Amino acid sequence: MDKKIYLYGLIPAAEADQQPLPSVEGFDGEGKLYTFPIDDITAVVCDLDPNEYAEESIEQKINNDLEWLQKKAFHHHEALTLLYNNYTVIPLKFCTIYNSEESLQQSIKSNGDKVENSFQLLKGNEEWNLKIYCDEDQLKQQVSQNNTTIEEKRKEIKELPPGRQFFERKKIDHLIEKELDKEKDRLCDHIHEQLKTYAVQADVKKNWGKDVTGLKENMSWNSVYLLPVAKVEAFLAKVESEEKGLDGSGLRLEASGPWPAYHFSSFS
Missing domain, CATH: 3.30.70 (Alpha-Beta Plaits)
Structure with missing residues (x-):
């Protein structure tokens, strides 16, 4: 496994094409957020080390490390607020992580109609x-x-x-x-x-x-x-x-x- 994918939110591809993604530090404090296009939907993601951010490790930190939890939850919220200020965005829950680009792509495509309906609902509201x-x-x-x-x-x-x-x-x-x-x-x-x-x-x-x-x-x-x-x-x-x-x-x-x-x- 080369990397895990942290998903912040989804934005319409047309809006992503018109407005470049702001430079934002990633969840691990090292990489940057970037866009991952999936048909008419663009996912805003960052890469994570699969060993450091294994499911068991994250669960342990969430349950036992309040300082880590507060810092990371604040980062997640701030990143989504920045996206919200620039795009129509469907925000994802804290620590929505995929094991590969393929699993992310499959998940988004299988929920494509639901995502598009949400974009229509949220636009202008x-x-x-x-x-x-x-x-x-x-x-x-x-x-x-x-x-x-x-x-x-x-x-x-x-x-x-x-x-x-x-x-x-x-x-x-x-x-x-x-x-x-x-x-x-x-x-x-x-x-x-x-x-x-x-x-x-x-x-x-x-x-x-x-x-x-x-x-x-x-x-x-x-x-x-x-x-x-x-x-x-x-x-x-x-x-x-x-x-x-x-x-x-x-x-x-x-x-x-x-x-x-x-x-x-x-x-x-």
Whole structure:
């Protein structure tokens, strides 16, 4: 085996012909990214030493070497961002590696229709992300004061004998937590329904924990939108408007983009 092939992304061959590939250092820090044409599709790749980047070796580094993982993942993302700024690009997942040019070529050709459909979908559109964070103490206070279910429960308790009231008040705390979760879901879902009207496609992703975000607030929502370029400004204005309408709720909206379309390209 002479070399392995690291695949960053796919771009239309016509765009690759019009715009030379920027000079970018390869995954190993030694070689450079280069283009590999496959019919009407151009793969952006770099070469890797087959011994140093054997599958077992990479798995070990991913699982045990956080510094290596962070450095290489950052490189992958930065390379794709540069490609995104110059081409219509289908980004590939971190560490997509082929054992030979032949296996890469076969994989792309067998998914040719899927790749072309993704190019058509992505052209003229941008991927944007929305994360919603929640100060739960602040929202809990609002729920406790304004929720009709909780208010009705308090009225019921007032009619009970004093001994019963003590135990029933304990149940109020559990009820507030339950209503807090329902209110978070209701508000976030409402915002998402408003925003996805601007999008060609939209999806809801898994929330990140505090260990990932490094924030004191909990992430309550994480969604992505494929937006026509002409609608991005209106989308962002709507995000700002929705956040203003949430004043005092403890929810904070954070829109970011545009990003390489990791979530809306169908080739993997």
